[in-house]
Amino acid sequence: MAREATPREIALDLDRRRKEAAGVAVGQSYWQIAWRRFLKHRLALIGGSAALLLTLMSVLAPWIAPHTFDRINLQERWIAPQVPKNVFGTDELGRDVLTRIMYAGRISLVVGYVTAFGISIAGAIVGAVSAFYGGWVDTLLMRLVDVLISVPVLPLYLIMAALIPGGGVGRIVLIFTVFGWTTVARLVRGQILSLKSQDFVEAGRAMGASETRIILRHLIPNALAPVIVAATLTVGNAILGESSLSYLGLGIQPPTPSWGNMLQRAQEYLLKASWLAVVPGLFIFMTVLSFNFLGDGLRDALDPRLKT
Amino acid sequence: MRVVARHTLVAIAAVALMTGLLPVSGDAQQRRDAVVIGMAQEPDIIGPFSTMAAAGVIHNSLFAYFAPFNDKWVRVPMLAEKLPTLKDGDWELLPGNKMRVTWKIRRGFTWHDGKPVTGLDARFSYGMLRNPRTPTLTRFILNKVDNVLIPNPNDPYTMVVQWNERWPFANALPYGDNYLLPRHILERQYLQDPGKLRADPFFRAPVGAGPYKFKEWVPGSHITLEAYDGFAGEKPKIKTITFRFILDSVVLTANQMAGSVDATEINNFGIDQMVDIERRNPNVTTHYTEALIWERIEFNNDDEWLKDRRVRQAIAYGIDRETIVKTLFQGKQPVAHSWLPTRHPGAHPNVKKYPYDPARARQLLAEAGFTPGPDGILRDRNGKRFEMTYMTTAGNAPREQTQQIIKEQLKAVGIEIRIQNVPASVFFGRVVVRREWPHLAEWATLYTPEVMPFTEFHSSQIPSAANNWEGSNRRGWRNAESDRLAEQIGQELDQTKRLELFRRQQELFVEDLPAVPMYFRLSLTTVTKALKNVRPTGLGSFYINWNSQEWSY
Numbered sequence: 001m002a003r004e005a006t007p008r009e010i011a012l013d014l015d016r017r018r019k020e021a022a023g024v025a026v027g028q029s030y031w032q033i034a035w036r037r038f039l040k041h042r043l044a045l046i047g048g049s050a051a052l053l054l055t056l057m058s059v060l061a062p063w064i065a066p067h068t069f070d071r072i073n074l075q076e077r078w079i080a081p082q083v084p085k086n087v088f089g090t091d092e093l094g095r096d097v098l099t100r101i102m103y104a105g106r107i108s109l110v111v112g113y114v115t116a117f118g119i120s121i122a123g124a125i126v127g128a129v130s131a132f133y134g135g136w137v138d139t140l141l142m143r144l145v146d147v148l149i150s151v152p153v154l155p156l157y158l159i160m161a162a163l164i165p166g167g168g169v170g171r172i173v174l175i176f177t178v179f180g181w182t183t184v185a186r187l188v189r190g191q192i193l194s195l196k197s198q199d200f201v202e203a204g205r206a207m208g209a210s211e212t213r214i215i216l217r218h219l220i221p222n223a224l225a226p227v228i229v230a231a232t233l234t235v236g237n238a239i240l241g242e243s244s245l246s247y248l249g250l251g252i253q254p255p256t257p258s259w260g261n262m263l264q265r266a267q268e269y270l271l272k273a274s275w276l277a278v279v280p281g282l283f284i285f286m287t288v289l290s291f292n293f294l295g296d297g298l299r300d301a302l303d304p305r306l307k308t
Numbered sequence: 309m310r311v312v313a314r315h316t317l318v319a320i321a322a323v324a325l326m327t328g329l330l331p332v333s334g335d336a337q338q339r340r341d342a343v344v345i346g347m348a349q350e351p352d353i354i355g356p357f358s359t360m361a362a363a364g365v366i367h368n369s370l371f372a373y374f375a376p377f378n379d380k381w382v383r384v385p386m387l388a389e390k391l392p393t394l395k396d397g398d399w400e401l402l403p404g405n406k407m408r409v410t411w412k413i414r415r416g417f418t419w420h421d422g423k424p425v426t427g428l429d430a431r432f433s434y435g436m437l438r439n440p441r442t443p444t445l446t447r448f449i450l451n452k453v454d455n456v457l458i459p460n461p462n463d464p465y466t467m468v469v470q471w472n473e474r475w476p477f478a479n480a481l482p483y484g485d486n487y488l489l490p491r492h493i494l495e496r497q498y499l500q501d502p503g504k505l506r507a508d509p510f511f512r513a514p515v516g517a518g519p520y521k522f523k524e525w526v527p528g529s530h531i532t533l534e535a536y537d538g539f540a541g542e543k544p545k546i547k548t549i550t551f552r553f554i555l556d557s558v559v560l561t562a563n564q565m566a567g568s569v570d571a572t573e574i575n576n577f578g579i580d581q582m583v584d585i586e587r588r589n590p591n592v593t594t595h596y597t598e599a600l601i602w603e604r605i606e607f608n609n610d611d612e613w614l615k616d617r618r619v620r621q622a623i624a625y626g627i628d629r630e631t632i633v634k635t636l637f638q639g640k641q642p643v644a645h646s647w648l649p650t651r652h653p654g655a656h657p658n659v660k661k662y663p664y665d666p667a668r669a670r671q672l673l674a675e676a677g678f679t680p681g682p683d684g685i686l687r688d689r690n691g692k693r694f695e696m697t698y699m700t701t702a703g704n705a706p707r708e709q710t711q712q713i714i715k716e717q718l719k720a721v722g723i724e725i726r727i728q729n730v731p732a733s734v735f736f737g738r739v740v741v742r743r744e745w746p747h748l749a750e751w752a753t754l755y756t757p758e759v760m761p762f763t764e765f766h767s768s769q770i771p772s773a774a775n776n777w778e779g780s781n782r783r784g785w786r787n788a789e790s791d792r793l794a795e796q797i798g799q800e801l802d803q804t805k806r807l808e809l810f811r812r813q814q815e816l817f818v819e820d821l822p823a824v825p826m827y828f829r830l831s832l833t834t835v836t837k838a839l840k841n842v843r844p845t846g847l848g849s850f851y852i853n854w855n856s857q858e859w860s861y
Contacts, residue, residue, distance in 0.1 A: 072716050074635045093709060162734045250702065253727045255712045267558050268705050271584055 044297015050290035058105030067096035115238035118177035123184025131192035191223035225302035232295035236288035346569035407471035427467035432491035449484035519857035597846035601829035628664035644825035654810030686722035696747035702729035785822035
């Protein structure tokens, strides 16, 4: 027998209709909603695809690069960009710039990705521990963050680079991670401070969950959105950071190319062979821009407070 | 970010230049009584305690010398009435290898505050520089001087220098150093605490006795000197000389192209930049002055592989220095076959040469017990892969290009090179001084015409923790015959005999090859054509403005 809908059912139905009208699928998880929102963000899609393309180009460099990246040819120095042999020209030692750009991407993107990953993990753990335990732990960690943030990083990079021998990617990533986790730590701490007083955390506690379990299973996943956004932005920053270290002669050792050291070496030939500066500059620019767009899109998509 | 912004700025400046937005002739050239010299270095202080070349440049216009070198590399008396000689009797040889040299100081020279320059200033300067508590850079020659005396108090212009031992250039550097400082200004501070003398405000606003006096120092920007009317030598014609600090050599290049500086010195220019400047601003003369700068690859002679002379020689045969010089320097900087540059009278043109000969290199390495490995790289007797580290100053374009070419050339004879560069401050501050490079290290040394082989080649001069890292034989070369020659050269007053000993020492050096000589660098300076009488010397302590009092438009 048909009965009249209760006021609650009517309200739910209205809500569903409103959501359908707004284009939100009913019964979807947070991540599905975020994905749909992300797909609607045109700049983020462009940024994401560009980042993907650049990554593919770098990963596949050994197979698709037209020349060998360290093959010196002193008879073919300073060749201006020409199709099809040297699309981006040749450098001061006659090496193909396109090939070097592809290989350089491997270094620059690895620096970007690994730093972003390292910073996120380190920052999230410190931020979560700091917020969850509060008290002197919080004070100690946050003052450490304050100190690291207030110290100008470039001189620190120089000192670290002088102290840590070798000139590999590992050293650069280590330096960036050691000094870069602070922003993420603050983000996560803020997020968790607001989460930890909420009911589901209390419920977890009441059911006897351990502190580690509460941090790892309940708090961090809920604070993940800002971390992901910060990580994408870090990729761009790390690539720029590597280029400034290379600019100071502390980056990747020759003959291995990185976009940063290519740009650094090009400065001497700015008037003579401008393409040597323009090409790596353009790739750094494109990468940083696409990751920033991607980060923007992710922020919009993952922010639960933002309406569709 | 800042770096990117700087690149953008440079790019904009470059574009502006190319499109002719900036006037080729800047305002500097319209001021006919001023000269602006651009430098890629700013001194820390001015005077004898600075390690920086930029301080020496300022010094050239600000101070008076006893007998500065001219562009022909001849010492011409300025403060001194004449150079003492054995023939004239004012340079006397005494028993026990001691010497006595009498100097007459020309009357009429005054400090910029009007007080006369006398032998008392020289005596004070000697005592101060010699005192181990003052931060003098080297006392190698100073220590050979026993005392500086003014025998007659009524004649403070006659000075007698007593030498402990023979030294061939006792008539060039009066008391073993070039620096002469005013006693009446510095003595009180010196007597109070010689250790703190370096921090005295005098060294940031010095009073000299040269053709130009100090006007102002705006840190990070410039130092200005103005003509000193009381100068007893040739009267300066240019009213002011400004040394502008433009630390980035690319920006300095753009400034010289645009004419916003009149000249450059300590400019960090490469041959490429010189050619660019000349092409883009026909009003600028580029000076490629033959100098005494030796660029080489130093072996660590204590390394288990490099101890073997055959290995060192093989590396020399495996490097095509002619091609490197032709490609990177347009042939302008000659290949070095020994350590003493061509323009030095002791240079040895007929030493043994190591032409590019990879087959000979492979043969020598085979004799030394190396066998090819499966990857084309050699293995030593213990099966260890022949991989060596090659260090130099990071970010130095010609050096890094040389390294990469050599890496490829040595790979062809079975040696794997790993490039590991560090910033210049770390390289010179630590790696070189403390002998911390494992195999190969490249750098340059700037000599004077009065260079002696002792500190750089004698086996007693190998730096170590035990001797507080003193001495310049950083490669760790031990050769008894070369040691004997180095000792003899330092005592030999007869120039002909001395140069003969020099040549024999170089033959030993080249046969033993404790370092691979790469090339002799030129001294590169630029100057606007409108400025007359600019004659760079190419020497380390006498820069483009050594004769600034003779300059005019």
